[in-house]
Amino acid sequence: MARLLIADDDQELCALLTEYLVSEDFDVECVHDGERAVERVLAESYDLMVLDIMMPKMNGFDALREVRKTQGIPVLMLTARGDDVDRIVGLEMGADDYLPKPCNPRELVARIRAILRRVQSVETDAAAQTLTLIIDDVEVRPSSREVLVTNSPVELTSTEFSVLAVLMRQAGEVVTKKQLTEEVLERKLSQYDRSMDMHVSNIRRKLGKTPAGDERIKTIRGVGYLYVKAQESGVS
Numbered sequence: 100m101a102r103l104l105i106a107d108d109d110q111e112l113c114a115l116l117t118e119y120l121v122s123e124d125f126d127v128e129c130v131h132d133g134e135r136a137v138e139r140v141l142a143e144s145y146d147l148m149v150l151d152i153m154m155p156k157m158n159g160f161d162a163l164r165e166v167r168k169t170q171g172i173p174v175l176m177l178t179a180r181g182d183d184v185d186r187i188v189g190l191e192m193g194a195d196d197y198l199p200k201p202c203n204p205r206e207l208v209a210r211i212r213a214i215l216r217r218v219q220s221v222e223t224d225a226a227a228q229t230l231t232l233i234i235d236d237v238e239v240r241p242s243s244r245e246v247l248v249t250n251s252p253v254e255l256t257s258t259e260f261s262v263l264a265v266l267m268r269q270a271g272e273v274v275t276k277k278q279l280t281e282e283v284l285e286r287k288l289s290q291y292d293r294s295m296d297m298h299v300s301n302i303r304r305k306l307g308k309t310p311a312g313d314e315r316i317k318t319i320r321g322v323g324y325l326y327v328k329a330q331e332s333g334v335s
Contacts, residue, residue: 102126106136107151119204133157137165151177167193173214173257190297195258213285218257232267235309235329253305262298266326275323
């Protein structure tokens with residue numbers, strides 16, 4: 100049974116979500132301010148945190164920043180409907196996904212399960228699950244969900260890891276944003292959804308450039324992304 104922490108100052112909403120999530124076989128704990136959320140995550144073991152932005156004592160962004168200093172727990176942020184800035188900032192800071200409020204409990208469950216599946220790395224291709232991917236100085240180990248750059252570990256969120264693994268498996272080929280969204284986020288790509296852009300941007304920043312000083316991931320405008328093969332980046 101997956102253990103969830105919900106951090107939201109709307110106690111009525113927390114009660115509603117808890118009742119629904121428990122019926123879906125989740126173990127749920129709720130807190131109602133950002134400071135308490137950080138305390139609980141650092142003290143206990145949870146499989147995922149649902150984090151609201153507007154909370155007393157410490158807002159969701161600050162709470163996420165504190166958690167990300169030491170914890171890689173998957174985080175789904177609740178944002179104000181239509182507020183693209185909150186969504187972008189949350190993803191930049193390491194959130195795995197977001198959901199606008201007021202949220203449909205069924206949609207929340209679907210998003211949570213999709214994130215947990217990424218964490219567990221459940222794949223239909225058993226060989227791909229264990230195959231180590233190496234391009235230039237980047238090494239991705241799907242079986243342990245580790246990423247190394249020049250033999251030094253790099254911390255990625257579960258979503259970022261899954262995106263990187265897909266791009267590296269198809270290095271040298273354009274992977275459409277639609278394909279990445281459906282395969283990794285497990286939802287349809289909507290017209291104004293910039294989630295994948297932010298995840299790819301985070302990956303670029305964390306990996307840095309190739310030993311030759313080139314970008315590892317190219318954006319193909321209006322289409323998707325391409326992870327550059329070693330020989331294409333000028334590295335033998």
